[in-house]
Amino acid sequence: MKRQYASFAFAFSLLAVAVATPSSAQDKSIVVASTTSTQDSGLFGYILPLFKAKTGIEVKVIAQGTGQALDTARRGDADVVFVHAKSQEEKFVAEGHGVKRFDVMYNDFVMIGPKSDLAGVGGSKDIVAALKTIQGKALPFVSRGDKSGTHSAELALWKQAGIDLETAKGPWYREIGQGMGAALNAAGAMNAYVISDRGTWLSFKNPGDLVIAVEGDKRLFNQYGVILVNPEKHPAVKKDLGQSFIDWLISPEGQGAIAVYQVNSKQLFFPNAEKRAS
Amino acid sequence: MRGPVTDLPIVFDRVLVRAGLTTILDRLTLTLSSGSPTLVIGPNGAGKSTLLRLCMGLAVPTEGRITWGGRADAKPTRRAFVFQRPVMLRRTVSANVAYGLTHAGYPRAKLAARTAELLERVGLSDLAMRPARRLSGGEQQRLALARALARDPELLLLDEPTASLDPAATRGVEEIVRDTAQSGIKIVMASHDLGQVRRLAGDVVFMVRGNVREQTPAEDFLKNPSTSEAAAFVRGDLVV
Amino acid sequence: MLDGLNAWQLIMSGDATLFAIVKLSLAVSLSAVVLAAVIGLPLGASLALMRFPGRSAIVVLVNAFMGLPPVVVGLAVYLLLSRSGPLGNLGILFTPTAMIVAQAILIVPIIAALTRQTIEDLWIEYRDELSAMDVGPLGRITTLLWDARFSLLTALLAGFGRAAAEVGAVMIVGGNMEGFTRTMTTAIALETSKGNLPLALGLGMILVVIVLAINAAAWGARVWSERQVG
Numbered sequence: 211m212k213r214q215y216a217s218f219a220f221a222f223s224l225l226a227v228a229v230a231t232p233s234s235a236q237d238k239s240i241v242v243a244s245t246t247s248t249q250d251s252g253l254f255g256y257i258l259p260l261f262k263a264k265t266g267i268e269v270k271v272i273a274q275g276t277g278q279a280l281d282t283a284r285r286g287d288a289d290v291v292f293v294h295a296k297s298q299e300e301k302f303v304a305e306g307h308g309v310k311r312f313d314v315m316y317n318d319f320v321m322i323g324p325k326s327d328l329a330g331v332g333g334s335k336d337i338v339a340a341l342k343t344i345q346g347k348a349l350p351f352v353s354r355g356d357k358s359g360t361h362s363a364e365l366a367l368w369k370q371a372g373i374d375l376e377t378a379k380g381p382w383y384r385e386i387g388q389g390m391g392a393a394l395n396a397a398g399a400m401n402a403y404v405i406s407d408r409g410t411w412l413s414f415k416n417p418g419d420l421v422i423a424v425e426g427d428k429r430l431f432n433q434y435g436v437i438l439v440n441p442e443k444h445p446a447v448k449k450d451l452g453q454s455f456i457d458w459l460i461s462p463e464g465q466g467a468i469a470v471y472q473v474n475s476k477q478l479f480f481p482n483a484e485k486r487a488s
Numbered sequence: 489m490r491g492p493v494t495d496l497p498i499v500f501d502r503v504l505v506r507a508g509l510t511t512i513l514d515r516l517t518l519t520l521s522s523g524s525p526t527l528v529i530g531p532n533g534a535g536k537s538t539l540l541r542l543c544m545g546l547a548v549p550t551e552g553r554i555t556w557g558g559r560a561d562a563k564p565t566r567r568a569f570v571f572q573r574p575v576m577l578r579r580t581v582s583a584n585v586a587y588g589l590t591h592a593g594y595p596r597a598k599l600a601a602r603t604a605e606l607l608e609r610v611g612l613s614d615l616a617m618r619p620a621r622r623l624s625g626g627e628q629q630r631l632a633l634a635r636a637l638a639r640d641p642e643l644l645l646l647d648e649p650t651a652s653l654d655p656a657a658t659r660g661v662e663e664i665v666r667d668t669a670q671s672g673i674k675i676v677m678a679s680h681d682l683g684q685v686r687r688l689a690g691d692v693v694f695m696v697r698g699n700v701r702e703q704t705p706a707e708d709f710l711k712n713p714s715t716s717e718a719a720a721f722v723r724g725d726l727v728v
Numbered sequence: 729m730l731d732g733l734n735a736w737q738l739i740m741s742g743d744a745t746l747f748a749i750v751k752l753s754l755a756v757s758l759s760a761v762v763l764a765a766v767i768g769l770p771l772g773a774s775l776a777l778m779r780f781p782g783r784s785a786i787v788v789l790v791n792a793f794m795g796l797p798p799v800v801v802g803l804a805v806y807l808l809l810s811r812s813g814p815l816g817n818l819g820i821l822f823t824p825t826a827m828i829v830a831q832a833i834l835i836v837p838i839i840a841a842l843t844r845q846t847i848e849d850l851w852i853e854y855r856d857e858l859s860a861m862d863v864g865p866l867g868r869i870t871t872l873l874w875d876a877r878f879s880l881l882t883a884l885l886a887g888f889g890r891a892a893a894e895v896g897a898v899m900i901v902g903g904n905m906e907g908f909t910r911t912m913t914t915a916i917a918l919e920t921s922k923g924n925l926p927l928a929l930g931l932g933m934i935l936v937v938i939v940l941a942i943n944a945a946a947w948g949a950r951v952w953s954e955r956q957v958g
Contacts, residue, residue: 241822249906254906272903284812287822389921391920392921414922415922446816546856564860568860569860571857575854575856578875588861592862619956635861639861
């Protein structure tokens, strides 16, 4: 009886070690810190297999809010950062944590609101006016409140509308500290307005009474950048593999793949990397 | 020329055992020597169990001294104990005996053979592969005896081993005890049963309220008890 | 509700992604139980049988840590394993190994506390016999652990339940990377945050069924075993 238990436990430990030990394929792998909205859009599911087929490099994406992604990279736990908050990214490079920032693509934000549209902003192309109306009428508004790229963009838009959130904040402004899907769920439940990236909105499966209230404003464009984490500050960074990924993203091939990706027959991301002399 | 190391005689010198406010053994003085079986008898609460546990080393006196073969802190390697209700390990009969042998330091190579011998001696050979917890009360007590004998003791202590058993089982246990005594092992056994005294005892230690009242050969005790308490006990009256 | 049916279809069609997620969840949690048992069983037994200065404090700590929030454990392990942390050179952050370590830390207190209680109770019964057979401290620990094995199985199942159910620790130290460190619970959290509530619920039901099946299997094994050895 004892022997049976012992051999079972031993066989089990072997299985556990086999599962837990990274296979040799993962020696050629990198960790990319990106954002939840990019992950949720399904873009990575499309372009990463193409990259792997070409280079044999496995890309492991950790999807967090932009602030958290940059912090992860600051700790040296990622090889490449791929987020959409230009000012935070430039600060990251200036601090010496990143080598160089490259433009990759842009998508846009939309403002989502209830069908009943109490702000009366439906179909508008002016995001600043819409925000002023919402604040003026103290209508419910959901903010991600999580230092994400989307959150940063939202804060920048309030500034552009000339509204000082610190003083204007009230019970109508609800910071939930969670991701885009959760924010949309909350907006649906509270009949509130919320700013979302188009990709997450298009693939959101629980729209309920929510519709797009404002879109197309140039100020809603959302620029993505990619940065290699600085190997001088973090020696364990896989700089060659990481650089391959960046090179591919901004190459005609990578840019083409980004453009081809669609959700509900709509293109989500518009490649705009600087064209390099080949 | 020094003789072989032995635990006998066991000498109690004014041993006092107190638990809280209760005195269990009251400055008890006693000598237990090798030879025929000694039965320790007396009413409940007399301190019989405590006496046996002190002999084994399972308890220590509050005051007073105990020596084993002249030595004050002798290791219990040549002593074994059988409790009134034995605890069977959650494994087979044979494995229980092997456990006793192993912890007495018996060499591994000869384990199986010795286990079989001991099971034969207590009449449990047919039940060797049975889970020990599924034995009857009498069978379990015989297994406990085998486990105790596995220690190759020179002294075997038994604390009312047949108190919970039916007569048939009692007879089985007494047979083994008798054989063991005849093979030269000293038996010290607490008992409730005067019949058992008649059947097994060489001499008797009669205890009342933490003290030894009489220590005499069994026949003398049964026919001519010296103290009135002993007389009452033999008559079957309650000794308060 | 159509997505709930989609979850069922995923199972029936033997969807590869779902299968990989289930396999990883089980591998991580079961491995964590084995690791935690190796530490927790002897720890619990030692606390039950030995007396040493500071013992009471350790017992209280072990009991209290049964309620450690998984997300706090995850955070602590993350900071230890981060490249800029003390154990960064191990390079196991964002791998299943880190997840196993974090979950093991989480469930050692449960296994140790339940073991301590079980062995303490059993010692009352076994004390006389084991003392009479002159069994030393190490022998007592192994003997009691083995004899208590059926009760201890319940302690292991409690540990497994906690590990299989938690999301905070594995999310932080694993990173919920698709294809590498995504488990049932982190997948459920992800689908919930995306608003795919029916799918999340479907996955949740699959997880519950699997845990039920494991417990049923353990029960069956115990019943069969008890029939053999009583």
